[in-house]
Amino acid sequence: MNRRHLLSSAFALAAAAGLSGQAALAQDAYPSEPIHITVVWPAGGGHDLVGRLLGNELSKVMDTPVVVDNVTGAGGTTGMRHIADADPDGYTIGVMGLHAISQSFMNANAPTMDDVDPLIYLSDEPGALEISADTGIETLDDYVAAMKDDPMAFMNGNDPQGGNSFVFANVIPKGLGIEMMKLPYPGHAPTVTALLTGEVQTATLPIPPVLEHAKAGTVTVLGVASETRHPQLPDVPTFKEQGYDIVTGDFVMIVGPKGMPAEIKAKLEEGLLAAAGSEAFTSAAAKNGMVLRTGGSEMAAEELATQVETVYPLLLEAGLVADGLKRE
Amino acid sequence: MLLSTFLDTLAGFATDPAMLGLIAIGAVLGLILGAVPGISSTMALAILMPVTFGMEPGPAILFLISIFMSSVYGGSVSAILMKLPGTPASIFTQVDGFPMTQQGKAGQALTYALVASTIGGMIGLAMLVVLAPVLAGFATNFRSPEFAAVALFGIVMLSFASNGSTLVATVVGLIGVMLGMVGFDNLTDAQRMTMDVPALQSGFNLIPVIIGLFGLGEILQNLAEFRQGTSARPSIGRIFVPVSDLVSRWKVMLRGSFIGTFIGAIPAAGSAVAVSIAYAQERRLSKEPEKFGTGHPDGLVAPEAANSASVGGSLVPLIALGVPGDTITAVLMGALMVHGLTPGPLLFAKDPTFVSWIYASVLLALVATLVFGIGMIRVSVLVTKIPPQLMHVFIAVFCVIGAFAIRNDMNDVYVMVAFGVVGFVFSRLSLPVTPLAFGLILGPILEENLRRSLMISRGSWSIFLERPISAALIAICVVLVALPLFSALAARLRLRRQAAGAR
Numbered sequence: 001m002n003r004r005h006l007l008s009s010a011f012a013l014a015a016a017a018g019l020s021g022q023a024a025l026a027q028d029a030y031p032s033e034p035i036h037i038t039v040v041w042p043a044g045g046g047h048d049l050v051g052r053l054l055g056n057e058l059s060k061v062m063d064t065p066v067v068v069d070n071v072t073g074a075g076g077t078t079g080m081r082h083i084a085d086a087d088p089d090g091y092t093i094g095v096m097g098l099h100a101i102s103q104s105f106m107n108a109n110a111p112t113m114d115d116v117d118p119l120i121y122l123s124d125e126p127g128a129l130e131i132s133a134d135t136g137i138e139t140l141d142d143y144v145a146a147m148k149d150d151p152m153a154f155m156n157g158n159d160p161q162g163g164n165s166f167v168f169a170n171v172i173p174k175g176l177g178i179e180m181m182k183l184p185y186p187g188h189a190p191t192v193t194a195l196l197t198g199e200v201q202t203a204t205l206p207i208p209p210v211l212e213h214a215k216a217g218t219v220t221v222l223g224v225a226s227e228t229r230h231p232q233l234p235d236v237p238t239f240k241e242q243g244y245d246i247v248t249g250d251f252v253m254i255v256g257p258k259g260m261p262a263e264i265k266a267k268l269e270e271g272l273l274a275a276a277g278s279e280a281f282t283s284a285a286a287k288n289g290m291v292l293r294t295g296g297s298e299m300a301a302e303e304l305a306t307q308v309e310t311v312y313p314l315l316l317e318a319g320l321v322a323d324g325l326k327r328e
Numbered sequence: 329m330l331l332s333t334f335l336d337t338l339a340g341f342a343t344d345p346a347m348l349g350l351i352a353i354g355a356v357l358g359l360i361l362g363a364v365p366g367i368s369s370t371m372a373l374a375i376l377m378p379v380t381f382g383m384e385p386g387p388a389i390l391f392l393i394s395i396f397m398s399s400v401y402g403g404s405v406s407a408i409l410m411k412l413p414g415t416p417a418s419i420f421t422q423v424d425g426f427p428m429t430q431q432g433k434a435g436q437a438l439t440y441a442l443v444a445s446t447i448g449g450m451i452g453l454a455m456l457v458v459l460a461p462v463l464a465g466f467a468t469n470f471r472s473p474e475f476a477a478v479a480l481f482g483i484v485m486l487s488f489a490s491n492g493s494t495l496v497a498t499v500v501g502l503i504g505v506m507l508g509m510v511g512f513d514n515l516t517d518a519q520r521m522t523m524d525v526p527a528l529q530s531g532f533n534l535i536p537v538i539i540g541l542f543g544l545g546e547i548l549q550n551l552a553e554f555r556q557g558t559s560a561r562p563s564i565g566r567i568f569v570p571v572s573d574l575v576s577r578w579k580v581m582l583r584g585s586f587i588g589t590f591i592g593a594i595p596a597a598g599s600a601v602a603v604s605i606a607y608a609q610e611r612r613l614s615k616e617p618e619k620f621g622t623g624h625p626d627g628l629v630a631p632e633a634a635n636s637a638s639v640g641g642s643l644v645p646l647i648a649l650g651v652p653g654d655t656i657t658a659v660l661m662g663a664l665m666v667h668g669l670t671p672g673p674l675l676f677a678k679d680p681t682f683v684s685w686i687y688a689s690v691l692l693a694l695v696a697t698l699v700f701g702i703g704m705i706r707v708s709v710l711v712t713k714i715p716p717q718l719m720h721v722f723i724a725v726f727c728v729i730g731a732f733a734i735r736n737d738m739n740d741v742y743v744m745v746a747f748g749v750v751g752f753v754f755s756r757l758s759l760p761v762t763p764l765a766f767g768l769i770l771g772p773i774l775e776e777n778l779r780r781s782l783m784i785s786r787g788s789w790s791i792f793l794e795r796p797i798s799a800a801l802i803a804i805c806v807v808l809v810a811l812p813l814f815s816a817l818a819a820r821l822r823l824r825r826q827a828a829g830a831r
Contacts, residue, residue, distance in 0.1 A: 042735075043371055043374030043659050045662075048662070049662050049665075052374070056381060068374075070374075070736060071736040072735045072737075073511075073533070073737055074529040074531075075512050077529065078526075078529070078530050078735070078737055081526070082736070082737075109524065155784070160517040161517045161518075162517050163517075183780060183783060184514075184515045184516065185780075186514040186776065189658060193645075197471055198468075199471040199472060199784070280381075287665060288665055
């Protein structure tokens with residue numbers, strides 16, 4: 001009895017010491033461990049590049065190692081769950097885009113947007129409409145005329161339901177007042193390939209994957225779905241300039257799990273903003289066709305809410321919202 | 329003009345000690361990372377990419393390509409010694425490589441693999457240099473119907489890929505095709521056969537399945553035999569393989585290299601498909617197909633030549649079209665873009681030195697892999713000297729790490745364990761496991777492209793016959809299936825006639 005008592009009090013003491021030690025560490029010396037940036041897509045994609053470039057700068061700013069973890073599978077859901085379920089201690093954060101919003105409505109196992117906490121907003125990825133140069137069509141008006149004449153004139157390549165170019169392929173034809181035949185490809189790279197081999201004639205990809213082909217003239221960008229022209233393609237007009245009110249886009253932000261202590265979140269936000277503003281990051285990002293529009297956690301939360309409102313009706317209309325996830 | 333730039337660049341690299349140092353470091357890192365199960369060539373490149381951020385573009389390409397080339401051979405080392413493929417490109421290397429290790433011929437197996445890799449790589453490079461423009465045109469003819477036809481061709485070849493009954497192999501292969509459907513549908517993102525279980529939503533990734541089937545399955549098998557006390561660790565044996573023996577396999581190497589280059593050049597087909605087809609093809613053509621799977625050098629040489637050759641092949645669409653051929657070249661392309669070099673259609677005209685950089689880097693990386701690969705064979709003697717009990721524990725640990733590391737997902741570990749049990753049960757029942765892997769690789773490619781082709785043709789199957797390449801591939805499939813039928817029929821007729829004549 002006595003011995004048991006002694007043991008349990010010893011445990012309690014150790015636990016208390018451990019807890020207070022942890023708390024002290026967390027307050028005084030964050031970050032004292034490596035920070036893990038979760039990327040929900042495989043190595044080699046756009047998000048992976050963001051994670052690695054930003055991680056490289058973040059480790060200098062925060063003076064701690066930064067590790068990129070590719071937690072992939074299930075259309076990005078496995079990785080999002082990894083972020084949402086992580087301890088909210090500021091050592092697990094992740095790169096997130098439009099896909100996570102789609103999945104949160106399509107898959108009952110995916111974390112909802114209430115399970116993550118936006119840290120910084122990084123960049124816009126405006127949607128666009130591209131057409132193969134082989135078609136001979138050079139302007140948006142010609143394209144719209146051809147599609148009104150025969151809706152099957154050109155087939156469009158895009159992501160499966162839920163991907164960003166799928167969302168663009170729904171928003172853009174609606175704004176143009178045309179019907180569009182959509183062919184799904186698993187990812188942006190296969191879509192570019194299909195556009196180049198002529199299997200599809202148009203695509204609704206964001207600019208970075210087609211930038212080089214647009215510069216080479218094999219692909220013509222008919223319009224960009226943003227308020228201003230794309231910095232990498234200053235000669236290409238927006239849809240608005242051409243008389244169609246179409247603004248749609250993906251985004252990149254950094255999120256953490258819900259429930260991070262305020263001081264840690266503030267430190268992390270500050271560090272991420274500094275890393276995102278560094279010369280090394282901005283120049284590398286520009287080379288890859290990213291449109292940086294960096295902002296703190298408040299702006300990120302606002303943008304996230306806006307995007308949710310844009311995507312939900314689209315998915316609902318396409319019959320893609322899972323049963324239990326429909327809004328009342 | 330390209331040739332002289334190429335030679336100048338090569339001379340520049342080869343005479344600069346700093347460059348040679350970089351190649352050496354890249355080759356050693358690639359060999360080690362490739363040999364660790366679960367770290368694929370893709371991950372090795374991604375992990376080491378930030379190291380190059382501070383370098384000039386030329387050395388950076390050199391460094392990354394030498395990691396790329398050497399990790400392809402590195403993957404084969406663990407496949408041969410431990411029956412654990414380090415990369416998807418080496419999934420067929422273990423089928424004949426590991427039996428050689430068991431027979432005490434690990435040294436020779438590693439030499440076969442290294443020589444085949446080097447020759448395959450050289451042929452792939454030569455074809456890249458000479459045929460890049462032609463092959464690029466060939467690659468653009470590959471649309472969904474052609475992909476579907478290639479996958480069908482592979483599935484037909486599957487019946488030649490293992491010993492025993494063709495029917496059993498086909499059924500097991502079809503189970504593999506079904507397993508490939510679990511998870512998110514590639515075309516609609518709808519869930520299939522997941523029963524709403526998170527673990528099944530990720531689908532069955534190839535690597536955990538292969539590690540389970542071959543790695544853990546083997547360990548369970550060994551444990552079962554261990555109680556009977558028959559598990560002795562054989563030595564590594566001789567390393568030297570007679571040159572005449574290597575030369576006599578020139579046809580196998582050539583065939584493997586050509587298959588590797590062409591399949592590698594098809595965007596998104598990838599080295600896993602190249603090695604499957606190369607292996608099945610070699611077994612079909614062999615005079616002694618029954619020896620495949622028991623340590624036949626040809627079964628090792630063909631996929632090894634193919635996976636190295638596919639490196640050259642996969643660079644073709646990257647350089648000529650600006651489209652990555654597979655995930656590895658996608659990472660490479662990402663790294664190049666960070667350095668402000670964008671592969672694409674303008675490249676040959678705009679920046680010929682950049683193209684020759686790549687060619688020179690591939691060549692030097694091959695040489696470095698050969699040199700350090702030979703060194704590594706000596707070191708790997710140490711691995712085989714570890715007592716079997718200890719070795720089994722190591723392999724089991726590596727199985728878990730490898731399955732987890734590929735996507736950082738614990739679910740993949742459960743998948744690996746489950747398939748370990750499947751592999752064990754299959755081997756107890758004397759069922760072949762290779763067709764299962766075949767089905768899992770080719771099934772999703774066939775399904776995705778078949779469905780997309782039918783969408784394009786609005787449901788008409790004639791799309792597969794209207795396009796020459798897919799029509800030719802389908803004709804070959806029909807011949808392959810029908811040939812044994814006809815020869816059996818002819819044999820029966822002859823017998824009947826002989827019987828009638830005797831009467």
